[in-house]
Amino acid sequence: MNIxxxxxxxxPMEQADGTVxxxxxxxxxxxxxxxxxxxxREPLAFDREIDCKGNLILPGFKNAHTHSAMTFLRSFADxxxxxxxxxxxxxxxxxxxxxxxxxxxxxLAVLEYVSGGVTAAFDMYYHVERIAExxxxxxxxxxxxGAANDFGGTAESTRRDFExxxxxxxxxxxxxxxxxxxxxxxPLLRDLAALAxxxxxxxxxHLSETAAEVDGCIERTGMSxxxxxxxxxxxxYGGGGFHMVHPREGDIEIMKKRGLYVCTNPASNIKLSSGxxxxxxxxxxxIPVAIGTDGPASNNCLDMFREMFLTTGLQKLTVGxxxxxxxxxxxxxxxxxxxxxxxxxxxxxxxxxxxxxxMLDLHMPNMQPINNIAKNVVYSGSKSxxxxxxxxxxxxxxxxxxxxxxxxxxxxxxxxxIIARIRKAEGR
Amino acid sequence: MNIxxxxxxxxPMEQADGTVxxxxxxxxxxxxxxxxxxxxREPLAFDREIDCKGNLILPGFKNAHTHSAMTFLRSFADxxxxxxxxxxxxxxxxxxxxxxxxxxxxxLAVLEYVSGGVTAAFDMYYHVERIAExxxxxxxxxxxxGAANDFGGTAESTRRDFExxxxxxxxxxxxxxxxxxxxxxxPLLRDLAALAxxxxxxxxxHLSETAAEVDGCIERTGMSxxxxxxxxxxxxYGGGGFHMVHPREGDIEIMKKRGLYVCTNPASNIKLSSGxxxxxxxxxxxIPVAIGTDGPASNNCLDMFREMFLTTGLQKLTVGxxxxxxxxxxxxxxxxxxxxxxxxxxxxxxxxxxxxxxMLDLHMPNMQPINNIAKNVVYSGSKSxxxxxxxxxxxxxxxxxxxxxxxxxxxxxxxxxIIARIRKAEGR
Numbered sequence: 001m002n003i004x005x006x007x008x009x010x011x012p013m014e015q016a017d018g019t020v021x022x023x024x025x026x027x028x029x030x031x032x033x034x035x036x037x038x039x040x041r042e043p044l045a046f047d048r049e050i051d052c053k054g055n056l057i058l059p060g061f062k063n064a065h066t067h068s069a070m071t072f073l074r075s076f077a078d079x080x081x082x083x084x085x086x087x088x089x090x091x092x093x094x095x096x097x098x099x100x101x102x103x104x105x106x107x108l109a110v111l112e113y114v115s116g117g118v119t120a121a122f123d124m125y126y127h128v129e130r131i132a133e134x135x136x137x138x139x140x141x142x143x144x145x146g147a148a149n150d151f152g153g154t155a156e157s158t159r160r161d162f163e164x165x166x167x168x169x170x171x172x173x174x175x176x177x178x179x180x181x182x183x184x185x186x187p188l189l190r191d192l193a194a195l196a197x198x199x200x201x202x203x204x205x206h207l208s209e210t211a212a213e214v215d216g217c218i219e220r221t222g223m224s225x226x227x228x229x230x231x232x233x234x235x236x237y238g239g240g241g242f243h244m245v246h247p248r249e250g251d252i253e254i255m256k257k258r259g260l261y262v263c264t265n266p267a268s269n270i271k272l273s274s275g276x277x278x279x280x281x282x283x284x285x286x287i288p289v290a291i292g293t294d295g296p297a298s299n300n301c302l303d304m305f306r307e308m309f310l311t312t313g314l315q316k317l318t319v320g321x322x323x324x325x326x327x328x329x330x331x332x333x334x335x336x337x338x339x340x341x342x343x344x345x346x347x348x349x350x351x352x353x354x355x356x357x358x359m360l361d362l363h364m365p366n367m368q369p370i371n372n373i374a375k376n377v378v379y380s381g382s383k384s385x386x387x388x389x390x391x392x393x394x395x396x397x398x399x400x401x402x403x404x405x406x407x408x409x410x411x412x413x414x415x416x417x418i419i420a421r422i423r424k425a426e427g428r
Numbered sequence: 429m430n431i432x433x434x435x436x437x438x439x440p441m442e443q444a445d446g447t448v449x450x451x452x453x454x455x456x457x458x459x460x461x462x463x464x465x466x467x468x469r470e471p472l473a474f475d476r477e478i479d480c481k482g483n484l485i486l487p488g489f490k491n492a493h494t495h496s497a498m499t500f501l502r503s504f505a506d507x508x509x510x511x512x513x514x515x516x517x518x519x520x521x522x523x524x525x526x527x528x529x530x531x532x533x534x535x536l537a538v539l540e541y542v543s544g545g546v547t548a549a550f551d552m553y554y555h556v557e558r559i560a561e562x563x564x565x566x567x568x569x570x571x572x573x574g575a576a577n578d579f580g581g582t583a584e585s586t587r588r589d590f591e592x593x594x595x596x597x598x599x600x601x602x603x604x605x606x607x608x609x610x611x612x613x614x615p616l617l618r619d620l621a622a623l624a625x626x627x628x629x630x631x632x633x634h635l636s637e638t639a640a641e642v643d644g645c646i647e648r649t650g651m652s653x654x655x656x657x658x659x660x661x662x663x664x665y666g667g668g669g670f671h672m673v674h675p676r677e678g679d680i681e682i683m684k685k686r687g688l689y690v691c692t693n694p695a696s697n698i699k700l701s702s703g704x705x706x707x708x709x710x711x712x713x714x715i716p717v718a719i720g721t722d723g724p725a726s727n728n729c730l731d732m733f734r735e736m737f738l739t740t741g742l743q744k745l746t747v748g749x750x751x752x753x754x755x756x757x758x759x760x761x762x763x764x765x766x767x768x769x770x771x772x773x774x775x776x777x778x779x780x781x782x783x784x785x786x787m788l789d790l791h792m793p794n795m796q797p798i799n800n801i802a803k804n805v806v807y808s809g810s811k812s813x814x815x816x817x818x819x820x821x822x823x824x825x826x827x828x829x830x831x832x833x834x835x836x837x838x839x840x841x842x843x844x845x846i847i848a849r850i851r852k853a854e855g856r
Contacts, residue, residue, distance in 0.1 A: 076799040115793065400828075412793075
């Protein structure tokens with residue numbers, strides 16, 4: 001399909017630059033064929049031409065850390081700090097999940113992603129082949145992060161997943177990862193570090209999410225989680241940490257040396273009482289910051305608008321009102337996340353890049369008047385502004401309707417049946 | 429008009445109780461005629477019957493502190509702490525506003541309110557007669573709060589506004605108020621306290637919003653703003669404070685003694701770096717807490733879902749993961765706000781109460797599965813879930829359309845013209 005968007009405002013987001021272009025965006029099959037002024041360019045044979053009526057086109061949001069299938073625990077496990085939430089609610093309930101469950105629950109998350117302008121998610125969960133199938137069947141883009149830990153997964157299984165998932169479908173990719181330092185024994189960590197070294201791949205994990213995690217690691221190893229993992233050679237080819245709320249002295253130097261990414265998850269961090277990540281410091285130090293929702297059991301929604309507002313708002317609260325420039329936050333949400341996930345072709349609107357595109361309706365009261373579009377999006381934007389979501393040139397959501405092969409009611413019914421079955425099995 | 433909602437889930441919110449009823453809600457003219465089971469009740473002559481398909485009916489959100497017409501400064505004045513924001517950006521720009529401007533800009537806010545499930549706003553601004561006209565012309569409910577201060581307004585003008593606005597239209601009411609201790613000299617404060625005493629009325633004001641405000645008052649008077657105002661007899665008949673981020677020792681005792689309300693505005697408080705109000709303490713002490721957005725120049729949107737999530741999330745961050753129970757927060761947003769505003773007939777769904785009602789679409793991915801409806805609304809809800817907003821029995825918004833006499837594009841164009849004119853006059 002070739003699609004023409006015209007009468008558009010465009011935020012290309014190649015840099016953290018809030019300058020809005022006006023003009024057109026052309027899509028040829030899965031790629032962007034033109035951004036801006038079409039003068040002198042031969043028109044494509046367009047299958048569809050969309051009058052944007054001055055609405056805003058920007059790169060889709062990249063949800064750079066999530067556990068999509070945890071939709072089944074939305075509003076089930078709440079109001080507890082991380083450790084209790086994980087051990088009392090999450091682990092026992094998760095133990096009942098089948099591959100079919102994970103396929104169905106991930107599809108529920110995809111509905112939420114595309115209706116909220118998200119075009120790709122960095123997903124850490126189990127039964128990874130079913131997440132990959134969900135990407136293929138829905139048209140949504142998943143980057144799957146390894147989740148090995150002492151309760152499941154080895155370096156060998158991580159390698160197998162890495163190889164087969166990266167060959168599965170253009171919408172699917174995989175990165176080396178593990179659950180967290182505090183759930184993974186040193187022999188397994190060493191095996192994973194060796195694998196990453198052999199493949200020359202970056203490694204991603206939950207990192208320095210809570211003060212208790214960091215203190216526990218220091219007690220066991222004499223080092224912070226970042227320093228300890230780095231001492232094992234884990235980050236020799238880069239990688240990144242999800243959350244990164246509690247860096248300790250020396251950690252930022254390691255992050256800079258290894259080129260580590262941070263994915264911040266502010267809604268989850270406040271809801272679980274984990275703290276506020278020092279994003280303004282990361283920005284100042286040149287550490288690339290992506291943004292994610294974390295899973296729907298801790299958040300409890302998958303809304304990148306809420307995360308963007310919190311990313312800047314919590315810095316203003318803790319550092320000062322000028323902290324966390326909103327254009328930079330928007331760039332984190334659209335572009336830096338793509339780079340962290342290895343989606344170098346999905347980071348901005350530019351000829352030749354993948355057509356992962358969102359249109360936001362500016363003809364709504366929360367976007368008016370238009371004093372500053374980037375600020376409007378970050379400070380005032382909402383999922384209700386999402387008019388269209390396109391992944392790899394295919395429109396998946398438009399004006400309240402899902403335009404891929406899915407029956408939302410069937411997805412909701414399946415999710416309800418799954419949680420009912422597990423609640424019954426657990427007697428709760 | 430008589431309207432029947434059937435196949436509904438219903439959260440009456442008479443108490444902070446998340447128990448969901450199923451059944452019907454009947455509306456006769458401007459009032460609720462039935463909630464729950466219609467068995468044995470004579471049906472009304474219904475003009476319209478709405479199949480809710482299991483969706484949720486609850487009392488509309490009460491935006492208990494806002495400056496609606498500040499829409500013109502959305503995304504214009506940002507990234508500064510309160511004092512600089514107010515003196516460098518807000519006051520100079522506001523000086524150019526006419527009554528016509530305020531009517532048009534308030535109408536823009538009404539579009540945002542009703543599309544976000546808000547059925548009433550406690551509005552503090554100028555040219556109050558134009559806000560009242562906006563209520564009458566749109567069908568939205570405004571409670572207007574006096575805004576007297578050293579730059580405009582006297583006890584006499586406050587009394588005149590109080591008398592004429594409370595007689596203007598059933599959708600309009602007025603409460604005694606002033607801008608803030610730090611903008612109002614003691615003679616004027618004494619006059620206002622005398623007026624409130626004479627009328628036996630509560631008094632509302634910006635109160636203890638920033639640490640600097642509180643410190644300044646202590647320096648000038650030897651007392652915190654609450655203690656100082658109370659020493660003038662300001663709260664002899666109750667009242668309340670907007671923001672209330674920084675109570676000092678003894679303040680909570682005064683608040684309890686006088687029955688003061690708090691309206692918390694968490695998005696504005698973090699964005700202006702003012703701090704986090706001790707809501708969990710207020711809840712524990714039995715101080716009634718309402719929720720508001722503050723004006724769109726500081727927030728920058730008028731979204732009670734974001735405020736609800738922040739109200740609980742910031743308490744979890746600062747107190748612990750169990751703080752600020754979401755059902756209590758929902759009750760604050762729907763019911764306590766009504767009581768603070770003097771809207772005793774709009775606080776819950778009950779026979780005889782005003783039909784200020786919202787329907788939230790649960791057939792959307794962020795509301796599924798339905799483990800706990802109240803938690804879904806507070807932790808995961810969004811303006812995109814608002815399917816219908818009714819004020820005084822009249823549907824003002826339904827499924828993306830405004831159903832009162834308004835052309836949104838005309839409202840947006842007017843707001844654009846106003847800010848363009850003022851920017852030109854100010855050379856910025």
